[in-house]
Amino acid sequence: MFRWFSSWLRNNCRLHCRRWWRFVLLWLTLPAFAAPAALPAEQIGDGVFAIFAPPADATPENLGRVVNSGFIVGDDGVIVIDSGANHRHGEAILATVAQVTPKPVKLLINTHPHPQNVLGNSAFAERGIPILATAATVAAMNERCPTCLASLRQSVGDEAMRGTRIRLPDRTLGSGQVLEIAGRRLRLLHFGHGHTEGDLAVFDEGSAALFSGDLIYRGQIPHLSEADTSGWIAALDQVAMLPFRILIPGRGAAGTAADLAPVRRYLSELRQRVSAAYREGRSADEAIQLAELPEFAAWHGYAARHGRNVQHVYFEIEREDMGGQRGGRR
Numbered sequence: 001m002f003r004w005f006s007s008w009l010r011n012n013c014r015l016h017c018r019r020w021w022r023f024v025l026l027w028l029t030l031p032a033f034a035a036p037a038a039l040p041a042e043q044i045g046d047g048v049f050a051i052f053a054p055p056a057d058a059t060p061e062n063l064g065r066v067v068n069s070g071f072i073v074g075d076d077g078v079i080v081i082d083s084g085a086n087h088r089h090g091e092a093i094l095a096t097v098a099q100v101t102p103k104p105v106k107l108l109i110n111t112h113p114h115p116q117n118v119l120g121n122s123a124f125a126e127r128g129i130p131i132l133a134t135a136a137t138v139a140a141m142n143e144r145c146p147t148c149l150a151s152l153r154q155s156v157g158d159e160a161m162r163g164t165r166i167r168l169p170d171r172t173l174g175s176g177q178v179l180e181i182a183g184r185r186l187r188l189l190h191f192g193h194g195h196t197e198g199d200l201a202v203f204d205e206g207s208a209a210l211f212s213g214d215l216i217y218r219g220q221i222p223h224l225s226e227a228d229t230s231g232w233i234a235a236l237d238q239v240a241m242l243p244f245r246i247l248i249p250g251r252g253a254a255g256t257a258a259d260l261a262p263v264r265r266y267l268s269e270l271r272q273r274v275s276a277a278y279r280e281g282r283s284a285d286e287a288i289q290l291a292e293l294p295e296f297a298a299w300h301g302y303a304a305r306h307g308r309n310v311q312h313v314y315f316e317i318e319r320e321d322m323g324g325q326r327g328g329r330r
């Protein structure tokens with residue numbers, strides 16, 4: 001195509017015409033090579049920055065950038081938490097860090113294996129930045145990321161996902177839970193299967209800031225497709241014991257420890273209502289009608305997700321009742 005076009009230019013255009021076409025071509029192809037713009041970052045603690053995403057589902061307009069990420073600037077380097085939904089999102093997060101500090105990124109932490117949190121890994125991997133997650137997150141990415149990548153591509157389009165490759169974390173959480181890096185002490189907390197099988201919360205002791213990953217949503221109905229809801233509630237009870245003053249939730253605005261309660265209440269009321277419907281012998285479809293939770297109807301995603309969440313919990317309770325294994329889809 002390019003050869004044909006060059007030859008057409010030679011045969012049909014005078015010099016000024018050829019220059020004009022080359023100028024047009026340059027402008028048309030520039031976006032493909034332009035560095036991604038930095039994203040708005042908010043400093044919310046000593047060396048702690050968050051990049052907040054508005055409440056939304058992934059669409060071509062928002063490029064799939066629907067979950068929060070952030071970074072911690074230490075004495076001689078930076079730790080990034082979650083890499084975004086695609087390669088260019090990862091690049092944009094790195095550009096954001098570079099706008100704040102010239103210090104190198106020393107580590108990327110994936111909080112859990114959902115595509116919007118891990119598909120930007122390739123931007124970090126190609127710079128040789130180590131990536132850390134729980135072993136369960138690595139296993140889940142290995143199993144599900146090919147499908148998740150295809151599904152996210154359908155939601156946001158090919159252009160947004162251009163250059164995105166699955167890059168698994170190359171480090172897993174060891175037995176020690178305290179990481180000393182770049183002059184910061186980070187407590188890495190895995191409480192078992194909750195929102196997903198691989199959840200990792202990151203507590204920065206110096207600033208008392210907690211990056212909770214999707215263990216905590218604010219003002220949004222949580223996604224339960226991989227969840228173990230009783231494990232999730234137990235994890236939130238463990239999180240509540242941490243001395244954190246600043247919360248960077250997986251979704252929603254910054255908050256404090258008080259903002260843990262609403263998501264716990266949603267999960268717990270959901271379980272109670274669905275459990276009651278199950279014990280009355282109602283079907284999963286009937287349970288959807290019986291487990292409306294008007295208190296949470298104003299949260300983003302209620303209409304689209306709450307009914308699915310009821311069904312998820314219904315089958316969880318049925319498995320528990322039959323003595324089966326707890327936990328969501330593995």
Ligand SMILES: [Zn+2]
Nearest residue numbers: 112114195214
């Ligand atoms: Zn998630």
